[in-house]
Amino acid sequence: MGWSTAALDDVVAATPAARKSHRAPATPAGSGRFHRLEVIGAGTFGVVYRARDRRTGEIVAMKCLRASDFAAEVSALEACSGHPSIVQPRASGHLGSEAFLAMEFVGPTLRYVMKHVRFGRRHTELEVRLLMRQLCAGVRWMNRLGLMHRDLKPDNVLVDSHGSLKICDLGLSCSMADGPPYSNPVGTRGYRAPELLLGCTDYDEHVDSWALGVMMAELLAGKHPFHGRSDTEHLGEILDLLGTADIKEWSGYDGRRLPGGCQPGSFLRNKFPCPAEARIKGPPTLSEAGFEVLSGLLRCNPEKRLTAEQALKHRWFKEANPRAAKS
CATH class of the missing domain: 3.30.200.20 (Phosphorylase Kinase; domain 1)
Incomplete structure (x- = not known):
């Protein structure tokens, strides 16, 4: 309507x-x-x-x-x-x-459900795949229309009585038709992509992809992966986890000194080990296909980051799931 x-x-x-x-x-x-x-x-x-x-x-x-x-x-x-x-x-x-x-009228926010209904309990990989398929589909539609949401987070996702998701609060959305520069800072700390934290105004729909990756990690772990109280702290946490090599390959990187431990490699797999290597009551497990999606969305270099459309074409989303097929 x-x-x-x-x-x-x-x-x-x-x-x-x-x-x-x-x-x-x-x-x-x-x-x-x-x-x-x-x-x-x-x-x-x-x-x-x-x-x-x-x-x-x-x-x-x-x-x-x-x-x-x-x-x-x-x-x-x-x-x-x-x-x-x-x-x-x-x-x-x-x-x-x-x-x-x-x-x-849809229902409560995904944040509310995560905090007050599930009480921080992790979602299974099957549950996360279903939820991420819906979120990626919504973002893909926006991006195809030339729109960036720019404030994706669980607070801006609603959950209906059947457990299906709907993206809301498009108040910070922006058309890419006129091209950059775009406003920055924008969005919510904790979900801002590295290029935003570095002050970039020539960004694109990949900022939405990053936020999808953060939400995917949050759903799997039952908690947010980053807790920095400033943009510098937040960027430092990202680079501590994902390493500096990727961001330094970005054409927009200006050579500035980066915060954090500055190790080149990523430790993301350690946070989400494959099921065969998991310990009892250890970190949340994630299959190889699922990790390819997560790590593809959480690329520090936006030029190598998956878009929502690319993510949905990944084999992880091709696995049979009757409910997902309807979304």
Whole structure:
């Protein structure tokens, strides 16, 4: 479904008091298309409500933004409309100084599920393959449309009642049609690619591939692989794990001194050993095919990093999986 401008005059803006109390403001009967039921998220961007569409009865997620300009997110969601692994738009508009987006209601974030449902338990390789297939499919679709998401992370992935995933929050998405330079810094620390941490503004869809690799590692291990509190610390952790040889082969590397231990080789396989070499209660195991995908996404050199489309063509995703075949 595309964007509905007819909802412009029907939506009641959230009040500061409602945001403070995290309670949905009262909506007089018949005065609005969307009846807000409860707050399901809040932050510096604004507030997200669970709401009911009075016209259709559908439960939706209604994002009320303080920013006056959200054209990029609207455009990106509209372009991606119809893909099963990307949240679907329902309506958009402005009322006063606030903007709103109404989208299909999916469920909790992947971050919430990892932390509060699984309590940090690792996902099996089979589970990760299913989840990564959906995420890569969504990112592939965006990239084919000439879009970069630029803020992929478990907080921006929703999980429905069947366990299927949908990418959301395209507010930092960017069209590659006009070419670089692109904004930097962008995205969330912990998921930023090495080229972003080095200040590059001539990047491309490979920044999304890196974030996919970090999420894959996080799903397998049950915890985030990097914890740096600054970009320098974060880059140092990446290079400690993956080595410096790869980034030094990147055409954009300017020869600067790199943080971290500066060993040339990668220790990634040590963190995700093959099943035959695994110890009881040791690191999470990963098959050779699975490791090829993980290490391909986590290449420090973006010129050698797998794209989402290339990753999906890998033999790891070709293994029979009825649920994955439907995504």
